[in-house]
Amino acid sequence: MQLFIAFKNYSSWSLRPWIALKAKGIAFEETVLEYSELDNFGAQHEIPPKVPVLMDQGLVIWDSLAILEYLAEQFPEQAFWPKEKALRALARSASAEMHSSFMGLRSQCSMNCRKERRVPMTVEIENDLKRLAEIWQEFGQAQNKPTGAFLCGEFSNVDAMYAPVMWRVRNYGLTVSPAFDHWAKAMYELPAMQEWLAAAKAEETKWVLPQYED
Ligand SMILES: N[C@@H](CCC(=O)N[C@@H](CS)C(=O)NCC(=O)O)C(=O)O
The missing domain is CATH 3.40.30.10 (Glutaredoxin)
Known part of the structure; x- marks a missing residue:
């Protein structure tokens, strides 16, 4: 593969x-x-x-x-999608929503793992942050969830789809909700995410896109 x-x-x-x-x-x-x-x-x-x-x-x-x-x-x-049908439907819906929406966050807070930046708050960013809080609340209320800090308990595709949002919220100093923070901590601490961050930092000597590196 x-x-x-x-x-x-x-x-x-x-x-x-x-x-x-x-x-x-x-x-x-x-x-x-x-x-x-x-x-x-x-x-x-x-x-x-x-x-x-x-x-x-x-x-x-x-x-x-x-x-x-x-x-x-x-x-x-490997349960890339959760086993339980209702939870799987929710995970698929939220994943599709990330794929098609969140244009405010995606365009105004582009992902940069190794740099903290600040941008002026806009209505688009604010609306996206509110929507994230709603999504996290909905997953929080979902029934028949395995235990774990990820959206469906165990790590699944919906966490993968939202993984870049962890970097955006963290590195642009944004606030979503305590439930989001709990998830974001688990996402940040994943050994795989730390491996990604180390590689992103190591790229700095070769690849810097000046428009994203004030
Ligand atoms: N909808 C696509 C988006 C892929 C995409 O835009 N990838 C960026 C890199 S993050 C890219 O290849 N950009 C190059 C370009 O648009 O020319 C997906 O979900 O994979």
């Missing part, structure tokens, strides 16, 4: 399948592509010039959510 990603410090979409694979202990090879390589890479595989992309058994799977669905199918024993 080979996962193609971009710079760890900035590539929030890359983080999602990467952390899911690591959290579930699945071995894979990773290739970090420079942004300048993406056009050729996409053309070569007849896919959009974006990462993450997973290659497995001759298949090319692009787009973070499609990769997470593929992993759930390939490793049913």
Whole structure:
């Protein structure tokens, strides 16, 4: 299994399948592509010039959510989605919402794992933070959840989809809710996340995008 990603410090979409694979202990090879390589890479595989992309058994799977669905199918024993039907439906809905929404946070607080920054508060950011608090409340009230600090108790795809939000809230000094903070601490402390952070810091000598590094 080979996962193609971009710079760890900035590539929030890359983080999602990467952390899911690591959290579930699945071995894979990773290739970090420079942004300048993406056009050729996409053309070569007849896919959009974006990462993450997973290659497995001759298949090319692009787009973070499609990769997470593929992993759930390939490793049913790993519970990439929670086993309980209602919880799984909630996890899938919240994951799709992250994929299609949160434009305020995504565009105004771009992920930068190694730098703390501040931006002016806007209505868009405020609305996204409120929505995060609602989502965390909904997962908090969900029934039949295994124990654990993640949204569905144990780590699942929905945590992977929201993983970059941990960095945004933390490094832009934002506030969501105590339930979110509890989750964010567990996410930050995951050995896999610490591995990602160390790699993001190590990239600084090679790859710095000045627009994100005031
Ligand atoms: N919807 C896609 C988004 C992928 C995406 O935008 N990836 C960024 C890196 S984080 C990228 O490849 N950007 C290069 C470009 O847009 O040219 C997904 O979920 O995987």
